[in-house]
Amino acid sequence: MSDSEEPQQKTVIGIAFGNSNSSIAFTSLDGKAEVIANEEGDRQIPSVLSYVGDEEYHGAQAKSQLIRNPKNTIAYFRDFLGKSFADIDPTNAHSSAHPIQHETGVAFSVEEKTDAEPSTLTVSEVTTRHIKRLQESAADFLGKPIDGCVITVPTDFSEAQRKLLSEASKASGLEVLQIIHEPVASLLAYTAREETSHPVDKTVLVLDIGGTRTDAAVIASRGGMFTLLATQHDYELGGRQFDDALVDHFSKEFIKKHKTDPRENERSLAKLKLECEATKKTLSLSTSAQISIESLAGGFDFHSTVNRLRFDLLSKKLVDQIVGLVESVVNKAGMDLTDINEVILAGGTSHTPKIASRIQQLFPSNTAVQAPATNPNALNPSELSARGAAIQASLIAEFEAEDIEQSTHPAVTVTPHLPKPIGVAIHSPEGDEGKAEDKVYVFLDAETAVPARRTATFVGTQVGGDVLIRIVEAKRESVDVTPPKEVKEKTNGTDEDDDDDEEEEEERVIKRVTEVEKVIAEALLKDVKKGQKVEVMLNVAGDLTLTITARVIGGKGGIRGTVPGRAQ
Amino acid sequence: MNVVATKHTLLPAEPEWPHEGGFHILEHLSEPTHRNLEPVGPHYLAHARRKRHHRTFSEDDRIVAAQQAKNVEDADPGEISEPEDAMLLSRDPKDWKNQDHYAVLGISKYRWKATDEQIKRAHRKKVLKHHPDKKAAAGGVDDDNFFKCIQKAMEILTDPVKRRQYDSVDEFADVDPPSRKAKGNIYKLWNPVFDSESRFSKKKPVPRFGDDKSTKAEVEEFYNFWYNFDSWRTFEYLDEDVPDDNENRDQKRHVERKNKAARAKRKTEDTARLRKIVDDALAMDVRLQKFRKEEKLQKDAKKIAREAEEKRLAEEAKKKAEEDARRKEEEEAVLKASKADAKKAKEAAKNAAKKNKRVLRKGAEDANYFHADGAAPPDVISNVLADVELLITKLDNEELDVVAKKLAGLKVSDEIKSVLVDSIRGTVSKGSTAEGDFKVLLK
């Protein structure tokens, strides 16, 4: 190795530890995050371990053992970590090694070695083995040992679960620098790409549709800092349900032909499931896909095709549920769909075109939906968590453990956030014309962590003269801006006509506008000449003291005022 | 520092800014919410650096700070409160059509009112508890019957179409209407019935039966709504199973036709059933009688008021007529009296004039007709009297009176004569006589 030439640098990676798949990523010297393929060339490495003879299989190899050797194949174990047996849902592990109760937690019983008693592997032990394999793949790829990692977990992972994960990783020889939230990692993956030192303030919804669950989170991104505002989870909705839609579809076809239900035989079902998953993935790229399984059931082969339209129909109910989850999380955040500036689709299932298009339909057209089907520049939804983790890992690679501990301490993370947007009243057209126009330019949006500061310039006034800088707390209101219906020619409106009118009820066009809620202070800037620009800076201190500084650009006038926080 | 260049225009200031120093405070900023920043990304790390300032936070600080932070994850929804009885747990999943899907998920008290969220949570709880793999792992029997019941309940209750079909025939959600003879508070009797029936309404909101404070308009709207009830209730759930094999096409078609007819029949029956409920409610609805009574009372009251008014008007008219008559009578009497008075006065005046005339004549007589000595010769008397008579005719009653009064008590002939002569001159100067008319007195 070329240690002597380069300054000693720690090699750190990001790990997305998923219930179905895991990914490993690193940040290259030019600061770009990249997902690493393992020896088999997989970037999505199934979180599966399988014991065959004396061998331990990992990833895709292990997953394929679900057909032949399900009892000694451990899959979907992540969510069991740190949970009591009573609290786990064993459904996903039904076609693999079944979870069993072990002391206070959960374990699996598998035949690790030929001619030996089955051994009981706790979820922690399985996790250790899984991370060990991931670490080996990363070290192999990077050509050097890994010094540490950042791991992503869902937002509902408890403190106890994080602790066990950390210990499990350490037991595999890999130090965990930090455990971070999956949706936050996904957001970081996108934010880091923006290549600006001043990220735009926005409210983002991260919708992570994985293999076994769907997680939605509303995150405020303010000045490059992220705050979770609301989360919602559906533990019974994920890629597997989409697979099942195809499984049922093809099973019916198979029954028609061969009078045998492939779902009734475990091995047939396992085969069909795996193939349906592959078919489903193909449908994300092309509009039709083939399925071909030798000796599926009763000795019959199965060959068929399915097109995307059919698949969309079969999975409509599932997509409806996803839409429902999105609406529910936005609602939980106390927001309106129009308040969401960007939707990031994460997780493998987010490759599904129909999901992306339904989400795009749900939101106003100016809400960016980051998914392959709606934005050609979108990142690979399967890689977001790992990339975010890798970026974070590179940021803290050189930190001492104590430093990280202190930086993530609640005394530092728990921060006062503004409950209302703060801005300056702006001139907008009078009357109806101005009804749907913003009345306030927002400097600091609601949910901005303080202290915070923003600066903006304005065109003084239209005519010149004294300028009033009115600092306000704002609110957002929905204004109906549906263009007035063209008055139809009077018909002798029969009942039928009336019904028609009701049904084709026109799409209402709603615009969100910022309005003044409460005036905080006013400042006067004298003698601003027509066309002169005014620069205004609002600064909110940690104790909610507001300082305003305004000046005429290229002029002499200036004013500064302070509104003390309530506590003072 | 990052400066955003906007195209917005600021507000113009009022000509007279009333506050000193160019800055005026009206309010404080609203109280902040304490939230957890995600300790991720370069901007956060910069924040942490600033906030820490070489300080080290202790375990106590952690607890204090963590308590302040708003939690975004849901707390555990808690145990399902409904007990699971042995009957329920031993249900045969094949008999799913007769299964109480709400009871299976432990939400039988919510039924059609259960939200999707409630159903999801309830299902999850049941899965955690009853998953057959767990029972098997715990050494129990491999019995997944109840689990199948749970899955079936979930399948039906999360599919909007299937859920409606089940809710359509969910007898546990029905509230039996009271019999027509039922006694008691009709609002307590009927509100639950209609609240339950309202689940089938396509139109929302559904008017409630209400109470004794409901207005007539509300009650009318209620019956109007319920007599025109637009129901989504369907009866597919009670369909006979259609044979699934392709062999028996005719049989299949036959069952389908039968099912269709049965659905239509049930729907008709249901419409009639609801109609009867509304009829019964209407028949028992004391408010309608109350409204009728009130209306009658109102009508009566109006009539009474009208009659009273009429009476009052009649009385007023009568009074006025009487008054008029009285006044007329009075006026007439006054007129009559004044006429009589005038007559009397006239008579008196006449008498007075007579008397006065006599005084004048007597005056002449008393003055011996202004003859110096001895009895006045007849021609003198005649001339004097002629003059006096002429004067008398030329004087009106008042003048007569004046002259008479002047004469009263006068005995001296010359004095009498001068009075008469004065009076004659008066008449001459008025032009009513001429000097020559008088024969002697002016000589």
Ligand SMILES: Nc1ncnc2c1ncn2[C@@H]1O[C@H](COP(=O)(O)OP(=O)(O)O)[C@@H](O)[C@H]1O
């Ligand atoms: N191209 C694709 N199209 C549709 N589904 C996909 C595609 N790629 C992966 N998936 C599905 O995504 C799911 C796995 O997503 P992932 O985010 O890796 O899961 P998890 O978070 O559970 O580990 C699987 O159900 C898989 O079939």
Ligand SMILES: [Mg+2]
């Ligand atoms: Mg995931």
